[in-house]
Amino acid sequence: MFTTRPTLQGTFGMVSSTHWLASQCAMAVLEDGGNAFDAAVAAGFVLHVVEPHLNGPAGEVPIILAPAGGSPAVLCGQGPAPAGAGVAHYTSLGLDLVPGTGPLAAAVPGAFDAWMMLLRDHGTRDVRDVLRYAIHYAESGHPAVERIGATVESVRELFEQEWTSSAELYLPGGRAPRGGDLLRNPALAATWRRVTAEAEAAGSDRETQIDAARRTWREGFVAEALVRASDRPTMDTSGERHTGTLSGDDLAAYRAGYEAPVTVDWNGWTLCKAGPWSQGPALLQQLALLPDGFGTGETAYGSAGYVHTLVEGAKLAMADREAWYGDAADVPLDDLLAPAYNAARRKLIGDQASLELRPGSPDGRTPRLPAHVEHLLSELAKSGAEDGFDALGTLPSGAGEPTVARDGLTRGDTCHLDVVDRWGNLVSATPSGGWLQSNPVVPELGFPLGTRLQMAWLEPGLPNTLTPGRRPRTTLTPSLALRDGVPVMAFGTPGGDQQDQWSLHFFLAVALRPPVRGQWDLQGAVDAPNWHTDAFPSSFFPRGMRPGSLVVEDRIGDAVAAELRARGHRVTLADPWSEGRLCAVARDPRTGVLSAAANPRGMQGYAVGR
Incomplete structure (x- = not known):
């Protein structure tokens, strides 16, 4: 390949x-x-x-580590x-x-x-x-x-x-x-x-x-x-x-x-993430939402059904992030990751793209969204704007960590290793x-x-309310994967709110695609066409959102893009190499063979090793 x-x-x-x-x-x-x-x-x-x-x-840095034998x-x-x-x-x-x-x-x-x-x-x-x-x-x-x-x-x-x-x-x-x-x-x-x-x-x-x-x-x-x-x-x-x-x-x-990391098991893998002071558990929620047999049949890898299922799961997980994650209140994380909760949430994924922000009710609790988000949703409903807008009434541009200048709209990114x-x-x-x-x-x-x-929000009583001594919820979210209980892979990407979308797509590409030279195809998973949605509130000033949005690299193919549009996604075809800046390393515990891959997008990332 x-x-x-x-x-x-x-x-x-x-x-x-x-x-x-x-x-x-x-x-x-x-x-x-x-x-x-x-x-x-x-x-x-x-x-x-x-x-x-x-x-x-x-700045800041979340780190996930696995010492040998630990x-x-x-x-x-x-x-x-x-x-x-x-x-x-x-x-x-x-x-x-x-x-x-x-x-x-x-x-x-x-x-x-x-x-x-x-x-x-x-x-x-x-x-x-x-x-x-x-x-x-x-x-x-x-x-x-x-x-x-x-x-x-x-x-x-x-x-x-x-x-x-x-x-x-x-x-x-x-x-x-x-x-x-x-x-x-x-x-x-x-x-x-x-x-x-x-x-x-x-x-x-x-x-x-x-x-x-x-x-x-x-x-x-x-x-x-x-x-x-x-x-x-x-x-x-x-x-x-x-x-x-x-x-x-x-x-x-x-x-x-x-x-201790937060974890979810999936098909013999265990994924480790930082706690809900980060957005890390959103990747775990997306995994927990996947139906049995995902990656086969109508959801075969790379198909429109595959992308649609992941996009709709991301919307649900990110809606929960907005309602429940933060460091200023107790987060019902066990309930958010519980099989019964995710089985119920999975039923919300239909054949058509959702244009709503739908946080769940773990353990019967009532979700609460920030007033700023409620106002934004109200204004979007009144305007009928198909592409969404930010809090200043202008279209949001770019993706990732902002490098906000005076107007708040200049964009930037972050790093990974x-x-x-x-x-x-x-x-x-x-x-x-x-x-x-x-x-x-x-x-x-x-x-x-x-x-x-x-x-953080300037509204009392939210999980992510600005609170002295508490961490603002961060988008930074490195990943560690175990196979049959043994740490085998470290990976991640820059990209703000997109990190736990792109990282999930990478992981699934590793898990679902055939190996190369007897090892996981890390570079193939990095290179695979990628996508993201902004259908939830941005974590960054000015905190906009774009309901129904789906930005895909045009390498995804005309037929897949057309079917996604037919399902109601507001598809934007992006440059062929524009989504994600993934890095990854791995170790096969059976043989001791090490592997690595790096992202070609942006012409900066590189892997080295011997």
Whole structure:
């Protein structure tokens, strides 16, 4: 079967990420004797440098890991809302949504502590070992990908007029970086050099140094600079200048933490996801909704029936996400994943596309949607708009994590990486937030604050209400799969609300398609035509939706597209290579053979290994 690249196979180690330099640096760590967790940390910091429009050090990262011979675990690097970030404060400013940019949208940064905890608890290397690759590319420069310059151009006016520290870094001499230009960030390199020096000054022991680096971040010069940045009045998507709520106490109190994954079994597989502070369980709900015999007959892989069933299941799962998921209330997760609940929900999937948002009633509870969503649904019903619209009355554009400029409509994405090593350690991580376009660059540090609070609602009593000390519900959602109880595959994708659609399509392509060279066809599953729906409220400012929407790569075929339209889907034919940026690695426990694949879309992702 033709694919854009081969599925890599070997026995030493495999890496897949959304940027070739991150993948190769992770492989260099493996070649130097490090394990998968050392490699993942090094790659994570390189992604901050080479994909600054997609993630940054003050963002967040959920990680799923499976140590060789151990049980899978989730390491949560999603920081909570600061102590001062209550609903009353935001509504007193005349806001009904958390802005999409600026310090008011900044959660407590979580990524750095999570990476350092992964290194300390599961790695073998020290701080200098894992930061040296990021320092090199920040200091010496890296060839910029085209999207960095395009993103900078989209916020040029904002940078030049308001966020001048960002203009100094990303518009030197008034010129945005072009594809292939060497892009340097000397302030970021200096930050990591100082963190390394302070870590090593604390002692010679590896764990002592790592914990010292964590203290430097949350209590030292990094924390002080982040608080100063939060306190600066900054223009955001509201059209006003606001200061943030992040304090030194918030930073000092934060610790990343481990949790048990949420799981669902399907046809001999077990899928592991982060809890409902993420959207991860939505993938599990979609799996639980699938009928017996899915992938055969009228739902044969790639058929219109197959796509229709998955799209309608995604609508139901995402409606439940909107009504039930969050960190500000107890989530009835066992009921949402219960076979009886999903059997009842499955009956809602008919032959025609639904144009409704239909959250369920787990254990007889009454679902509650945010007032903003109820208003949006009412306005859509009154207008009869076939394509839907966002909260500003304009058509939403693009997909994925937004890079919102002043108008709230500029789009962006996120990152992903997976690693497996010769010992059988597996790790999957989705770093994001702290984009170059989310907040002004902190001059002393070389990176901006994040904007994850935009995902929480300014309405009391919801599972995802903005609540001090609670995590905003994130779209970031790495995946880990077990086969007959043994961890075998790590995978994921950028893409905001689309992540758990694209990841499900990938997983099913692996599970339902024939193997290649005796192994799962990872590259074939990555390359397969993909699609998504926006028929539920976006997690990002300005929180729009498009009932009935279905965006498909035109490689899906004319006949399938025509039948989907006949079923009532509002089909948009997208470019042939536009849906998803998947990464994956796997290990066959019978043979020890490792494999990897990476996404050709966007011309950045790469897998390496041997």
